Amino acid sequence: MIAFLCLLSLAIGVYLYRTFAQFGGGFSGALAETAGEPPPLTTSPWAVPAALAAGWALQGLWRNALGFPFDVMCHELGHSLAAWLGGRWSIPIIAGIAMTDSTPSLFLSVLGAGAIAWLSRQAVKARSPLLLFCCALLIAGFVHLQFIVPDKQFEEYLLLGGHVGEFIFPALLIAAFYKRGPAGLRWDWFRYPFMIAAAFSLVGAWQFWAKAVADPVTGIYGIDVTHRSVAGSDIARLIAGHGWTAQLAVDRFLLLGRAAWLFVGLVYLRPLLAKPGKTTAS
Numbered sequence: 001m002i003a004f005l006c007l008l009s010l011a012i013g014v015y016l017y018r019t020f021a022q023f024g025g026g027f028s029g030a031l032a033e034t035a036g037e038p039p040p041l042t043t044s045p046w047a048v049p050a051a052l053a054a055g056w057a058l059q060g061l062w063r064n065a066l067g068f069p070f071d072v073m074c075h076e077l078g079h080s081l082a083a084w085l086g087g088r089w090s091i092p093i094i095a096g097i098a099m100t101d102s103t104p105s106l107f108l109s110v111l112g113a114g115a116i117a118w119l120s121r122q123a124v125k126a127r128s129p130l131l132l133f134c135c136a137l138l139i140a141g142f143v144h145l146q147f148i149v150p151d152k153q154f155e156e157y158l159l160l161g162g163h164v165g166e167f168i169f170p171a172l173l174i175a176a177f178y179k180r181g182p183a184g185l186r187w188d189w190f191r192y193p194f195m196i197a198a199a200f201s202l203v204g205a206w207q208f209w210a211k212a213v214a215d216p217v218t219g220i221y222g223i224d225v226t227h228r229s230v231a232g233s234d235i236a237r238l239i240a241g242h243g244w245t246a247q248l249a250v251d252r253f254l255l256l257g258r259a260a261w262l263f264v265g266l267v268y269l270r271p272l273l274a275k276p277g278k279t280t281a282s
Contacts, residue, residue: 002101003089003108048174048268051196055203062200070197071166071204072096078165082158084112085138086145100158109146116142130175130267156242159234163253166205171260173198175267202260209253216246 055062063071076092083090083100087109090100116138123131149157177195212219221230225246230236238244 002091002099003105005091005099006089009091043178047192048177048195048199048264051199052203054196055200059200059204059207063204067197067200067204069094071201074165074169074201075162076165077169078161078163079158080161081165082141082145082161084108085141086149086154086157087112088154088158098162102155104151112142128179130172130179134172156238159238159242162234163205164256166201166208167253167256167260170198170202170205171263174202174264178267202264206257206261209250209257212246212250213254216250220246220249 073092073094076094076096076098079098079100080090080092083098087104087106088101089105089108090098092098116135119131119138120135123135145154145157173194177191177198209220216225218224220235221227221233223230225236225239231240235244235246235249238249239246
């Protein structure tokens with residue numbers, strides 16, 4: 001059933017992509033093919049800092065109301081991506097769950113390897129450092145989860161994936177704000193709402209863990225992490241079943257957060273230094 005739902009979702013996603021690709025203002029591959037090389041992608045150098053500053057100022061409103069669907073999907077996509085790389089069927093649901101089949105699937109593993117190979121080929125053809133970086137991460141994750149991690153330890157990585165996704169996906173979306181992408185993967189004006197949502201989400205993910213520094217045991221969820229009311233949460237399950245501590249969780253995710261901030265900073269500064277006054281990327 002989960003495999004069927006995943007394939008159905010993939011088919012719907014391809015259909016929606018092809019629909020959006022017909023409009024010049026969005027994911028427009030047709031425009032790039034018919035009009036020759038598209039013009040450079042130009043934006044204000046203050047766009048990302050302004051979005052991040054707004055994220056700090058309006059975080060309460062974002063986390064409690066507007067941003068819930070986006071944040072949840074980043075989290076659940078993190079779980080599902082770990083499952084896919086490990087050859088397990090999984091589908092993220094906006095309600096806050098990633099339905100995952102714990103049984104490895106050879107078909108999905110072959111499908112995943114083919115998808116990564118195709119994406120890597122596109123990255124090489126487009127000479128896109130960002131896309132090559134993403135492919136390198138996917139290849140590393142695929143090899144590690146397919147051939148190195150034993151089945152009994154896979155659940156640990158599956159649980160980790162949620163909070164990892166809260167950092168990785170927003171950071172990559174902010175980086176992609178400066179990239180037009182290869183033909184068929186352009187996103188023109190769609191990049192603005194996605195970048196703003198990603199900036200708010202990245203700030204929220206950082207604040208979630210930063211508030212727990214003073215007291216990791218009660219700071220993560222606001223109550224003792226071993227309390228039965230949070231027993232089903234990712235961190236509580238890592239502590240109960242995989243030998244983690246609250247302090248270890250805080251330290252590791254803050255380290256991941258620092259890496260995400262460093263990545264965003266480097267991506268932001270590179271085009272800014274190359275073109276003072278205007279940030280341009282193609």
